[in-house]
Amino acid sequence: MKGSLVIGKIKGIEIEINISWFVIFALLTYMLATSYFPVNYPEWNETVNWILATVMALMFFSSVLLHELSHSLVSIRQGLIVKKITLFIFGGMAQIEKEVDDPVKELKIAIAGPAMSIVLSGIFFLFANVLAAAGAQAYFIVPFTYLATVNIILAIFNMVPAFPLDGGRVLRAIIWKVKGDMQQATKIASSLGSFFGYFLIFNGVFLALAGNLFNGLWFLFIGWFITQASQSSYQHVVMNDMFNKICVNKFMTENVVTVEYYVSLEQLVEDYFYKYKFSMFPVVRIGEIMGIVTLDDIKKVHKSIWDETTVGSIAQKIEEDLIVSPRDTVSIAMDKAFKNGVGRVLVMEDGRLLGIVSRTDILNYIRIHGQLYGKER
Numbered sequence: 001m002k003g004s005l006v007i008g009k010i011k012g013i014e015i016e017i018n019i020s021w022f023v024i025f026a027l028l029t030y031m032l033a034t035s036y037f038p039v040n041y042p043e044w045n046e047t048v049n050w051i052l053a054t055v056m057a058l059m060f061f062s063s064v065l066l067h068e069l070s071h072s073l074v075s076i077r078q079g080l081i082v083k084k085i086t087l088f089i090f091g092g093m094a095q096i097e098k099e100v101d102d103p104v105k106e107l108k109i110a111i112a113g114p115a116m117s118i119v120l121s122g123i124f125f126l127f128a129n130v131l132a133a134a135g136a137q138a139y140f141i142v143p144f145t146y147l148a149t150v151n152i153i154l155a156i157f158n159m160v161p162a163f164p165l166d167g168g169r170v171l172r173a174i175i176w177k178v179k180g181d182m183q184q185a186t187k188i189a190s191s192l193g194s195f196f197g198y199f200l201i202f203n204g205v206f207l208a209l210a211g212n213l214f215n216g217l218w219f220l221f222i223g224w225f226i227t228q229a230s231q232s233s234y235q236h237v238v239m240n241d242m243f244n245k246i247c248v249n250k251f252m253t254e255n256v257v258t259v260e261y262y263v264s265l266e267q268l269v270e271d272y273f274y275k276y277k278f279s280m281f282p283v284v285r286i287g288e289i290m291g292i293v294t295l296d297d298i299k300k301v302h303k304s305i306w307d308e309t310t311v312g313s314i315a316q317k318i319e320e321d322l323i324v325s326p327r328d329t330v331s332i333a334m335d336k337a338f339k340n341g342v343g344r345v346l347v348m349e350d351g352r353l354l355g356i357v358s359r360t361d362i363l364n365y366i367r368i369h370g371q372l373y374g375k376e377r
């Protein structure tokens with residue numbers, strides 16, 4: 001997420017905090033210190049209020065982090081890769097590298113978060129009771145009762161069957177398992193997600209009009225966020241599903257312009273890069289593809305020796321992440337094109353070059369498809 005800073009690593013998962021998180025952290029601390037405590041515990045002094053508010057806000061966000069960690073650790077156990085967890089204004093988000101391919105796995109991962117929140121709630125509740133029985137001061141007990149309540153609310157809110165909330169994922173997994181159709185399951189679960197989002201927005205407006213501006217705006221924002229997220233995750237699933245079915249040979253650009261290995265860099269720039277406006281050319285030697293050449297490769301050579309340097313001498317060797325077979329899916333091609341640093345892949349079979357698939361081709365396809373079918377939900 002843009003504007004985030006990494007605060008550490010747990011089990012190989014990067015933990016990062018988004019700037020927006022500080023807003024909510026400050027707000028929560030402020031509200032606890034200046035309104036919740038003075039109203040409920042008027043006998044406490046201001047210093048105690050602020051210290052306690054900070055501690056409770058930190059414990060609250062640790063709870064959110066543990067909820068996300070629980071999702072992540074179960075994901076890892078299911079064989080998925082989790083790159084990072086981001087804490088942001090609306091809570092936490094674990095970034096799992098691939099879409100889950102199996103409803104049972106999805107169910108386990110989705111339940112892991114709320115289950116953690118319930119366990120945390122239980123632990124905090126136990127602490128509060130033990131402290132109360134031991135006759136501890138109220139300000140030792142209050143954080144625990146408060147966090148026990150907050151965690152149970154977190155679990156309940158997340159279990160609302162509105163995709164992409166956890167409950168929506170559980171619902172999707174169940175429909176997916178029963179009907180065997182992931183796309184249809186996602187469609188149903190994300191429609192409920194949009195519905196829930198609009199429901200929150202409606203309530204937000206109502207609350208704001210009734211004079212409760214703060215909570216009203218808060219509902220409005222969360223509702224808007226859920227609506228957006230449910231719609232875009234549905235589109236993402238549809239795209240992913242489609243790209244898992246289309247083969248590269250239906251998608252690639254054929255008749256690729258290649259360059260002979262003996263051509264000089266000066267000629268390459270004039271007769272190829274300026275003429276065709278591509279950012280990469282495959283290099284051919286005696287009828288065989290020997291490598292590729294990109295603008296970056298040329299930039300590494302000093303301009304004064306462009307006329308005496310041949311393309312063949314600076315060509316990059318063809319690595320595994322640069323080629324796909326014509327029967328590979330677009331998903332595989334997309335994965336490689338987005339990671340290999342060249343932004344495209346060569347479609348090759350038995351050493352012959354059949355075509356090219358570029359990142360731009362894929363993005364254009366998504367854009368055109370989005371314009372044609374984007375409204376259908």
Ligand SMILES: [Zn+2]
Binds near residue numbers: 067068114158166
């Ligand atoms: Zn969750």
